[in-house]
Amino acid sequence: MSSPAPDGAATTLLVIAKEPLPGRVKTRLTPPFSPEEAAELAAAALEDTLRTVLTLPVRRRVLVLEGRPGPWTPPGFDVLPQCAGSLDERIAAAFATCTGPALLIGMDTPQITPGLLAPALSPSGRDGCDAWFGPAEDGGFWALGLAAPDPRAVRGVVMSRPDTGALQRARLAELGLTVRDLPVLRDVDTAEDAAHVAAAAPHGCFARTHGRLSRAAVR
Template sequence: MSAAQIVVIAKEPVAGRVKTRLTPPFTPVQAACLAAAALRDTLHAVAATRVCRRVLALEGLPGIWLPGGFTVIPQRGDGLDQRLASAFHDAHRLYRLPVILIGMDTPQVTPGLLDTAVTLLAAHDAVYGPASDGGFWLLGLRHPDPSLLLGVTMSRRTTGATQLRRLHEAGLDVAHMPELDDVDIASDAFHVAAQAPGSRFAEALAVIEAVASR
């Protein structure tokens, strides 16, 4: 068991409030179903990772999609940079352990990838997982500092480069993870489902397609 914690930052999968960039072509209900499937894939991957603690920083309320073994904390802040910084701060205040944070947009993530991130963080100050859209899918900090994230403009092609520059300017030794694709728009959904054909996300997408073809 590694002396670290993994934090998942996520929204409750409610129609009209999650994955709104998937609509159209998907309906709000379909987008919420895909979000729920992605969240379940992510949480179950975290549950199978060898860490001391697992935390869900949640906007909304937990549901039947949440497996056991997670501590749920509320998200705080207005912009995403504030919410990420608060998730790091609150989780580290709760459990004095290094923090690895991921979102709910990479249902193809595996326990093996997360175990690798945990191992890297034991030997480095930070671990960084770039996303193909220019952001990042994973960020780990051995000594979490909210100032490393506050003020970083999120959801831009330059977000990842800006965040990585912040880490280097702080003098941190940064280890790198493989690049992954986020699910933001419809084409992403089909691409990620093809990468993880046995996932709950791929199954949910297949059901939606089957219903639409009738």
């Protein structure tokens, strides 16, 4: 179970992720990486993400998982299975489990830092703000925060398209929500993305794993 958060920490932080199994995750990394190597990179990205979340002053930490927990799952998280259905349905269902403010992130941005997420978690950041939105360079989004979680904010938004981020932000506006933006980040989808993210966060597990696999590939 999640450990208690400091007084005043009201947010539930959701991490939506897949069990890092070869052939099931990061398939766009193959080639140049093998399915097994792509799964190693996915596990490293997830490990970095969860470690960062553990440092944040939140009320509850939840791993919304497709698959089974593994050695990359640290203590301090509640683990909930993803529901069936499309990604918008799974995200909507994750928000539906929350009472009070909630922030959802994925496993594709291991370069996140506590400072990056701090605005969306602080009481001042929630003042006069209904939603936080983290756009991704590829046109999607890497973070979505809702002061009052409502599945309607996500359900029906078409995912995995170059305009998904624009569609998601438009949905928030349609609901009359006041939205603030987090910085634009790059998701790890391709080998080029992986190299960029590893360079941006050189001290994490993802960067170490990427460096080891990249060196092995040129021998």
